[in-house]
Amino acid sequence: MPREQNIRLGLIGCGGIVQKSHLQGLLDIPNLVTISAIADPIPENRNRVGTAADIISEQRYEDHRHMLVRAELDAVIIATPHHLHAEHVIEAAQAGVAIISEKPMATSLEEADQLLDAVKKHSVPYAIVHNFLYTPGTAEALRLLRRENTGIPQTGRALSLFGKTEDQADPNNVWRASRAAGGGCIGDSAYHEIYLIETMIGSPVRYVEARVQTKFFDFDVDDVAFLLFEHENGAISTVSTSWGMPGGDQSTCEVYTRTHGIRIVGRGRELRYLDKADRRWQPVDLDHGLDNDALSRAGHANYFAATFKALAEGNSPPITAEHARHNLSLIHAAHQATTQRRAIDVTEL
Ligand SMILES: NC(=O)c1ccc[n+]([C@@H]2O[C@H](COP(=O)([O-])OP(=O)(O)OC[C@H]3O[C@@H](n4cnc5c(N)ncnc54)[C@H](O)[C@@H]3O)[C@@H](O)[C@H]2O)c1
Numbered sequence: 001m002p003r004e005q006n007i008r009l010g011l012i013g014c015g016g017i018v019q020k021s022h023l024q025g026l027l028d029i030p031n032l033v034t035i036s037a038i039a040d041p042i043p044e045n046r047n048r049v050g051t052a053a054d055i056i057s058e059q060r061y062e063d064h065r066h067m068l069v070r071a072e073l074d075a076v077i078i079a080t081p082h083h084l085h086a087e088h089v090i091e092a093a094q095a096g097v098a099i100i101s102e103k104p105m106a107t108s109l110e111e112a113d114q115l116l117d118a119v120k121k122h123s124v125p126y127a128i129v130h131n132f133l134y135t136p137g138t139a140e141a142l143r144l145l146r147r148e149n150t151g152i153p154q155t156g157r158a159l160s161l162f163g164k165t166e167d168q169a170d171p172n173n174v175w176r177a178s179r180a181a182g183g184g185c186i187g188d189s190a191y192h193e194i195y196l197i198e199t200m201i202g203s204p205v206r207y208v209e210a211r212v213q214t215k216f217f218d219f220d221v222d223d224v225a226f227l228l229f230e231h232e233n234g235a236i237s238t239v240s241t242s243w244g245m246p247g248g249d250q251s252t253c254e255v256y257t258r259t260h261g262i263r264i265v266g267r268g269r270e271l272r273y274l275d276k277a278d279r280r281w282q283p284v285d286l287d288h289g290l291d292n293d294a295l296s297r298a299g300h301a302n303y304f305a306a307t308f309k310a311l312a313e314g315n316s317p318p319i320t321a322e323h324a325r326h327n328l329s330l331i332h333a334a335h336q337a338t339t340q341r342r343a344i345d346v347t348e349l
Helices: 016-027 043-052 064-070 082-094 109-121 136-145 190-201 292-312 321-340
Strands: 007-012 033-039 075-078 098-101 126-128 155-161 205-213 224-231 236-242 250-256 260-265 270-275 280-283
Touching: 007 016, 007 064, 007 292, 016 033, 016 043, 016 075, 016 292, 033 043, 033 064, 064 082, 075 082, 082 098, 082 109, 098 292, 109 321, 126 321, 136 190, 136 260, 136 270, 136 292, 155 190, 190 224, 190 236, 190 250, 190 260, 190 321, 205 321, 224 321
Parallel strands: 007 033, 007 075, 075 098, 098 126, 155 236
Antiparallel strands: 155 250, 205 224, 224 236, 250 260, 260 270, 270 280
């Protein structure tokens, strides 16, 4: 859809992540995007985002399907609970707009394939948000990994250990705590560690061994998962995630070559570098000049800037359906490995 003018954007879902992160990132790229319409069934969320984005009342929709019919849009961002993603993508594809969907693309590979059929049938661009690849720390880590003397990553490990309160894990109030809404810690939280470790290792995961379980809360989704990956090039890595391990939210992702280590902290807020000859991790100065809030939003802001630039120029978005389906297939494989107590070859999924 290359356009002379900037992209007219509709938001489907105006909840937590839109208010915390998306909105400012989108308002920061007025040369590429104008938020023209928004949709959310919750009036408070609609009003908050509508006011911040200066949306006239006629373009604030309770029902996103009315927005898709009435508003003049080139693209939508979908940021709704996971079980609604497939349905919302299919409706947006039928309306002929480009689609940027929050992760995960769907709650199952079957749903993912249905929505991909619709995207293909209606020939609309489709992109998935993998924002933590765009944080200052991750971008610099990937640059350091490409340096000749750093070597090839042989092993890696990623952690996302969080401590939810009982309120945050109440399935009656929180969709993330309910299987019917596509919740669970592996698909919601470790989704990010899975693409981060795979990108840092630089080779696709081929085999998945895992245990995905519920140990801490009374709900029907997973709250702990340990995964072991074997990559195409023979490298091995692990992902550990939980919602029942409080004590300071922790998320790190690190890889080791024969000579070096590289560790992303806080999904790319900070970075450490290890020259094994020195035997000490050193902080890397990221020189981003961002305050704390802007640093928290940087992944989304940089991801949106890259994605909307690609769409405006008629190019493929940087994170494609293939990336997103592959990430979902690793999560699916982890569930299968748990029930079958064996390693799963993801090329068979
Ligand atoms: N990439 C990231 O770092 C990141 C971080 C947080 C959340 N997310 C993703 O963003 C999405 C939303 O998460 P959240 O934390 O904002 O959830 P949330 O519950 O805070 O917000 C979801 C919003 O969707 C709205 N909604 C529900 N049904 C709708 C419909 N039919 N049409 C329009 N809006 C509808 C709800 O009213 C709510 O306002 C999820 O996919 C989640 O995984 C991504």
